[in-house]
Amino acid sequence: MKSLFLLFFCAVILGCHSSDKIETINSTHTFELIKATDSTSFLRWSDGKKTYHSSKSISNNYLDHKTLLQWSNDQYMCLRHSNGSDTWTDLILPFNNNEVKLYENTLAYDKVNGIVIYETDSLPYKLVAENITGKKKQFLGEHWKNCSSLFPHYCIDSIYVENKELYVDWVLPNKIDQPNTAEVQKVKLNF
Structure with a gap:
């Protein structure tokens, strides 16, 4: 019975991992x-x-x-x-x-399109998207709510780039007697 449960548990865990997220270094x-x-x-x-x-x-x-x-x-x-x-x-x-x-402080890459996302200290922006080859920049987060941290990476629960769109789970500070909340920021990258 234990073996059957262990086999079922392993199948569930392995099924949760997406194979397209696996990366190898050449x-x-x-x-x-x-x-x-x-x-x-x-x-x-x-x-x-x-x-x-x-x-x-x-x-x-x-x-x-x-x-x-x-x-x-x-x-x-x-x-x-x-x-x-x-x-x-x-x-x-x-x-x-x-x-x-x-x-x-690089936070995400679009490796196919050569785009890097990193922190900036250029207020009121939080992040910068830059095309690695062309050096074009797009400043991001001007209108995002303040998360009260000097480093924006403390305010990010998850971040990724897909099809030249940036997705950020931006965490807002907790208020008295309320847990942290997050806002999903979706930004089209103009490269």
Whole structure:
């Protein structure tokens, strides 16, 4: 009886996970750090066919043992570096040029369309959507209710981009004797 219950439980759990959310990192996508000075380094990365070398040196504040491969696809490789104090930097390495792009506190990606969503300190906005290749920006959240946190990521329950639309579960602060509430923000990205 226990075995039958365990089998049923495992089937339910496995059925809850969507297979389209599974991502793998291509094992031929590699990177290495090349020390330039005591405080800077260059990056070398490969898509398995071609090797790229960063056109500019990068501060070692972003390149050390905490720099990890976050994700990769046919167009980009993303490295993530924890900066401490609940902040992080993503380094985007393209597979078509040598320009490394740095983004602070990245929250979501549309990897197919090359769009990154990250926090901003440009009030009254909360987030920025940026096209990685064209550097076009769209500032977001101007009319969202204030969630009373310095870092917008504390106010986000979930966030994702699908078909050039951003979906954010924006959490509002709890009021006396009332639980937190969330508003779903849906924004069409203009890229």
